[in-house]
Amino acid sequence: MTAATPIISLEQVSKSFSKSRAAPAYVAVDRLDLQVGQGQLLALLGKTGCGKSTIFNMIAGLTEPSSGTVTVDGRNPFRDFDSFRGKIAIVFQNDRLLPWRTAVQNVELGLEMLDVPAKRRKETAMHWLGRLGLRGHENDFPHALSGGMRQRVSIARAFATDANILLCDEPFSALDEMTGRALRAEFVKLVKENGKTAVFVTHSINEALEIGDRLVVLKRPANIAVDLPLAATTAPAEKEAIRNQIQSVLAA
Amino acid sequence: MTIPQAESSSGTAGWSAGLGRRGLSYILPFAVVAGLWQVASLFFPPFLFPSLIDVFKRCFEIFASWSQFSDVLATVGRILAGLAGAFLVGAAFAVLMARSRAVNDFLSPILTLFQGIPALSWVVFAIIWFHGIEPRIFFIMVMTTLPAFTFQVLSALLAMPRDLMEMVMSFRPTRAKLFRTMIIPAILPDILTAWKVNLGNASRVVVVAELVGATGGVGYELLQQQQVFDMAGALAWTLQLVFFVLIAQAILTLIENIAFRYRAVSERTL
Numbered sequence: 001m002t003a004a005t006p007i008i009s010l011e012q013v014s015k016s017f018s019k020s021r022a023a024p025a026y027v028a029v030d031r032l033d034l035q036v037g038q039g040q041l042l043a044l045l046g047k048t049g050c051g052k053s054t055i056f057n058m059i060a061g062l063t064e065p066s067s068g069t070v071t072v073d074g075r076n077p078f079r080d081f082d083s084f085r086g087k088i089a090i091v092f093q094n095d096r097l098l099p100w101r102t103a104v105q106n107v108e109l110g111l112e113m114l115d116v117p118a119k120r121r122k123e124t125a126m127h128w129l130g131r132l133g134l135r136g137h138e139n140d141f142p143h144a145l146s147g148g149m150r151q152r153v154s155i156a157r158a159f160a161t162d163a164n165i166l167l168c169d170e171p172f173s174a175l176d177e178m179t180g181r182a183l184r185a186e187f188v189k190l191v192k193e194n195g196k197t198a199v200f201v202t203h204s205i206n207e208a209l210e211i212g213d214r215l216v217v218l219k220r221p222a223n224i225a226v227d228l229p230l231a232a233t234t235a236p237a238e239k240e241a242i243r244n245q246i247q248s249v250l251a252a
Numbered sequence: 253m254t255i256p257q258a259e260s261s262s263g264t265a266g267w268s269a270g271l272g273r274r275g276l277s278y279i280l281p282f283a284v285v286a287g288l289w290q291v292a293s294l295f296f297p298p299f300l301f302p303s304l305i306d307v308f309k310r311c312f313e314i315f316a317s318w319s320q321f322s323d324v325l326a327t328v329g330r331i332l333a334g335l336a337g338a339f340l341v342g343a344a345f346a347v348l349m350a351r352s353r354a355v356n357d358f359l360s361p362i363l364t365l366f367q368g369i370p371a372l373s374w375v376v377f378a379i380i381w382f383h384g385i386e387p388r389i390f391f392i393m394v395m396t397t398l399p400a401f402t403f404q405v406l407s408a409l410l411a412m413p414r415d416l417m418e419m420v421m422s423f424r425p426t427r428a429k430l431f432r433t434m435i436i437p438a439i440l441p442d443i444l445t446a447w448k449v450n451l452g453n454a455s456r457v458v459v460v461a462e463l464v465g466a467t468g469g470v471g472y473e474l475l476q477q478q479q480v481f482d483m484a485g486a487l488a489w490t491l492q493l494v495f496f497v498l499i500a501q502a503i504l505t506l507i508e509n510i511a512f513r514y515r516a517v518s519e520r521t522l
Contacts, residue, residue, distance in 0.1 A: 062421065085423070086424075089422075094415065096416055099514055100437045101514075102514075110423045112429065113424060141514040141516075143515070144516075
């Protein structure tokens with residue numbers, strides 16, 4: 001399935017890793033074709049070690065593909081790395097807060113890279129901390145915050161830069177079910193309200209069904225096994241059928 | 253309502269008592285050594301064991317006389333200049349070594365070789381190679397502390413948390429911003445430790461350098477005391493350097509306490 005106006009495009013992308021020249025290469029991604037449309041919330045689902053994070057790193061420009069082309073907004077995110085400053089924001093699996101910075105200073109980090117004046121930086125950071133229910137904790141250091149609160153700070157940090165593209169690598173997998181569910185709902189709401197394009201990597205079928213308006217299931221090495229459109233209006237029975245279909249694909 | 257107050261009051265008393273015990277245990281070894289010295293001064297001539305009162309009088313004289321105190325300041329200046337020079341060169345080497353394996357492979361054996369050269373050999377080399385006193389001492393200080401600074405900063409750079417580095421890189425920082433927001437805060441604890449360790453080494457090396465190749469400073473003054481067998485003077489000049497190291501260590505600890513206030517404090521410590 002291809003999107004109408006793809007903002008992220010992977011064409012025949014492969015990525016292999018090798019410990020030494022003599023050792024055989026481990027193929028993480030195998031000739032993958034994937035397009036993500038503007039404003040789409042794509043849930044990328046696959047088993048652990050299927051290459052989800054490698055795809056994620058290639059879209060983020062942190063890793064270069066071994067072959068094929070990755071383009072984001074028409075440019076190569078690895079080679080034109082600096083030109084994507086403020087255009088791509090990432091929410092990682094763990095919060096990755098800088099321990100020497102307070103919550104508000106952590107949220108300000110991306111804005112500092114964009115040379116936003118200090119006053120506006122702080123106002124924006126405070127706004128996002130407030131939106132994520134962290135007012136009163138802005139001057140706390142990460143060690144004083146709970147896991148859920150820290151992940152909220154990392155979401156605020158991603159949204160604060162107002163980047164058009166959000167990449168999320170299993171951001172709620174380390175949280176308890178209740179906190180994860182609440183944050184997921186808040187996250188989807190924020191993405192939709194702000195018209196962002198998001199790629200959400202997960203290994204949980206339920207999470208993928210809850211979040212995405214498109215669901216791509218990956219086989220190993222990473223390539224598309226299933227590509228399905230989803231909607232909030234999808235009936236529970238239909239979702240159940242999709243869940244069963246995904247389970248059988250993953251089991252295979 | 254009264255229980256917490258009672259607990260708080262007994263807690264304060266307990267804390268004061270703990271502080272008193274710690275203070276006593278810190279002072280006690282010094283007091284024992286000073287007492288033994290004072291007893292020895294009653295039985296031996298002053299050129300072997302002078303009275304502590306004489307030693308402190310000489311200390312006060314050094315403080316009160318500008319011509320003598322300027323020698324202490326000269327030594328302190330040499331230590332700080334040498335350490336600053338070694339730190340700047342060492343940090344630059346460390347960054348290059350962390351960035352390039354080829355540079356690391358080239359510099360690492362050379363610095364290891366330097367580590368094996370005794371301080372006194374550097375003093376001899378400096379006397380042969382340089383004319384002025386200050387360039388000689390600066391060279392000796394830099395060469396003796398450079399390997400330690402380089403390896404300590406390199407180790408800190410290599411141990412930086414990779415996930416945090418990746419997170420900061422995802423915002424596409426400029427090189428200057430990467431250093432300011434990530435690299436310097438991450439390696440600061442190791443930098444301060446390196447300064448603490450090298451400060452002690454440098455204060456020992458500077459005395460050797462001044463002893464042989466200077467016409468002023470604590471090392472030179474120690475040589476003068478040795479020539480007239482003035483033990484009280486030798487101790488008083490030595491104490492000047494000890495005071496400096498203690499003050500410098502206290503300043504570094506203060507910086508640590510301020511800079512690392514973000515660290516979580518466990519109630520159950522080592």
